[in-house]
Amino acid sequence: MTTISTTPDVFAVSLSDIQQAHERIRPHIVRTPLLESAALNDLLGARILVKAESLQNTGAFKFRGACNRLLQLSPSQKQAGVVAFSSGNHALATSAVARTLGVPASIIMPADAPKAKIEGARANGANVILYDRLKDDREAIGAEIAGKTGAVIVPPYDDPDIMAGQGTVGLELVEQAQALGVTLDAVIAASSGGGLVAGVATAVKALSPQTAVYAGEPAGFDELARSLASGQPESNAPGAQSICDALQVVRPGKLTFPINLHFLAGSLVVSDDDVRRAMKIAYQHLKLVVEPGGAVPLAALLAGKLDVTGKTIAVVLSGGNVDAAMFVDALTA
Amino acid sequence: MTTISTTPDVFAVSLSDIQQAHERIRPHIVRTPLLESAALNDLLGARILVKAESLQNTGAFKFRGACNRLLQLSPSQKQAGVVAFSSGNHALATSAVARTLGVPASIIMPADAPKAKIEGARANGANVILYDRLKDDREAIGAEIAGKTGAVIVPPYDDPDIMAGQGTVGLELVEQAQALGVTLDAVIAASSGGGLVAGVATAVKALSPQTAVYAGEPAGFDELARSLASGQPESNAPGAQSICDALQVVRPGKLTFPINLHFLAGSLVVSDDDVRRAMKIAYQHLKLVVEPGGAVPLAALLAGKLDVTGKTIAVVLSGGNVDAAMFVDALTA
Structure with a gap:
């Protein structure tokens, strides 16, 4: 069994980093309810606890990481500004935190990101630069802007401060489960670059070693499931499509993958139809607006990807930024 | 100015009743987030704090009152069971609490209540009796069942324990605002029989006398607005229609009206279109599923029914039980 004492020191983030991040960001974030x-319990024959990060500021857990990173900028860095590349939620989060702190922000987003996310970043006063997800290299665009302006790059996941911020979801989750007097059999969180689930796993495995932590991924973007199976970073084949706009990366993160390989019990892969069903169930029974990527952990349970009978399972519903057309599609599917 | 010292002793509920109710129900309810x-703040030029009672157990504040009432049943009353008449949310709440406590429940609901509410009460194991809202007298049906079976009637609003339970929304709201370091300029909660807003007003005016408390009502069912204006209970004209299925009564409650007349600064009346817009805004900016009646306070703000510029206003979004067709209609309006 994995215990905290065996955690390699080379990991980019530790429980202590996550606890410090929580102290730092606590006045600025929503302690989202469990x-x-x-x-839903009846439907699944289990006790399902839902960490509603869709209710976080800017509608996703990404606010935590961005907040933890930007609060640590030096005065001169604050003046130079920040640059972030993001499929949407990290863009919203970084631009919102930047606005609060009076920091100029350039955000590089795919041209096919949901309108709500692009408009939200613009409403936060960010300079939004759109790119072609299939042709352009967003990291190169970011590096170019940073080179010209001296702006600090705020990466979406491969950054210790970002990962520590996202890990505060796991910290709160364990605290809230303890307050209910329950021990969690498993926790599931969606994975794209893997920052959320790596942070959550770091916190959960340190505080509740007997709890299994799983990632959730959409079919076609299941690089983590395959990488965990092979033990090395695997890439997704080009051209895959998914309604989970927030969960589309090419390969696991450099800093996140070693942590996920060490801690995760696996990654559960779901179809677009599984995701739509989960969005509808979250609407119906939880009264939550959940975006496709955010619904993946619940989708995995509803699709029977894990035997949960009689168990207590926490799922992180990680975001709620979804265009009305997509949400209506899920409700009427 | 109204202060606690002038509160007539004859009122059905006091701050102390609400505080005792909170102690009683606290282990069973969700402390809904603010x-x-x-x-949304940008849109309204104000600071808007949203008490998300749509996230309460069974999707509405009604769980609080039902919980406070049923927890005080004697052993023999528990055996005889309960009977409730309700447009839906009180049905869901009473049947859910009854199920938890192992109490048989008969629920009398209008045949045109949202399917989600009728099915929810049945899923909770209640004996659901449908009636014609325009022809039948639900109180008479309830009294008949109670007479036959010895079941305890659990009224939707005109009951001191129910009102005290609903008042815990106001208690939490003031505590949560204080934790943010803000003093509320106003609080708005929807009114049907007036139990929620009477309970909220009792708590808020006792703890924060400078805060103005308003009701919110749909056009056609604005009996409270007119009753506050005339100083006596006024009835709604028959035949009115509104998408706010939860807010359709004929006249103000007997126990709730004196309290509302004493404490409320007014009742804000909104149209169905105002309500649809508020449901969409709650979806978009708060990621909350809010039912028509629950969206009325936000609708009042968005429709400019109160001058909120520069102020701090709390709105209670009181429920989230809405059929998909109605929700889709609001999102695509």
């Missing part, structure tokens, strides 16, 4: 629905 | 959206 919700429960009797109807 | 949420905030920078985008």
Whole structure:
């Protein structure tokens, strides 16, 4: 069994980093509720606790990491500004925190990101630069801007401060489960670059070693599932499509993958139809607006990807930024 | 100015009743979060704090009152069971609490209540009896069942324990605002029979006398607005229609009206279109599923029914039980 004492020191983030991040960001974030629905419990024959990060500021957990990173900028860095590349939620989060701190922000987003996310970043006063997700290299665009302006790059996941911020989801989750007097059999969080699930796993495995931590991924972007199976970073084949706009990376993160390989019990892979069903169930029984990527952990349970009978399982519903057309599609599917 | 010292002793509920109710129900309810959206604040030029009672157990504040009432049943009353008449949310709440306590429940609901509410009460194991809202007298049906079976009637609003339970929304709201270091200029909660807003007003005016408390009502069912204006209970004209299925009564409650007349600064009346817009805004900026009746306070702000510029206002979004067709209609309006 994995215990905290065996955690390699080379990992980019530790429980202590996450605890310090929590102290730092606590006044700025929402302590999102851990919700429960009797109807959902009945449906799954298990006790399902839902960490509603869709209710976080800017509608996703990404606010935590961005907040932890930007609060540590030096005065001169604050003046030079920040640059972030993001499929959407990290863009919203970074631009919102930057606005609060009076820091100029350039955000590089795919041109096919949901309108709500692009408009949200612009509403936060960010300079939004759109790129072609299939042709352009967003990291190169970011590096170019940083080179010209001296702006600090705020990466979406491969950054210790970002990962520590996201890990505060796991810290709160364990605290809230303890307050209910329950021990979690498993925790599931969606994975794209893997920052959220790496941070959550670091916190959960340190505080509740008997709890299994799983990632959740959409079919076609299941690089983590395959990488965990092979023990080395695997890439996704080009051209895959998924309604989970927030979960589309090419390969696991450099800093996140070693942590995920060490801690995770696996990654559960779901279809677009599984995701739509989970969005509808979250609407119906939890009264939550959840975006496709955010619904993946619940989708995995509803699709029977894990035997949960009689167990207590926490799922992180990581975001709620979804265009109305997509949400209506899920409700009427 | 109204202060606590002038509160007539004849009122059905006091701050102390509400505090005792909170102690009693606290282990069973969700302490719903007080949420905030920078985008919504920008839109209204005010600081808007949202008490998300849609996230309460069974999707509405009604769980609080039912819980407070049923926890005080004697052993023989528990055996005889309960009977409730309700447009839906009180049905869901009473049946859910009854199920938890092993109490048989008969629920009398209008045949045109949202399917989600009728099915939810049935899923909770209640004996659901449908009636015609325009022809039948639900109180008479309830009294008949109670007479036959010895079941305890659990009224939707005109009951001191129910009102005290609903008042815990106001208690939490003031505590949560104080934790943020803010003094509320106003609080708005929807009114049907007036139990929620009477309970909220009792708590808020006792703990924060400078805060103005308003009701919110749909056009056609604005009996409280007119009753506050005339100083006596006024009835709604028959035949009115509103998408706010939860807010359709004929006249103000007997126990709730004296309290509302004493404490409320007014009742803000909104149209169905105002309500649809508020549901969409709650979806977009708060990631909350809010039912028509629950969206009325936000609708009042968005429709400019109160001058909120530069102020700090709390709105209670009181429920989230809405059929998908109605929700889709609001998102695509």
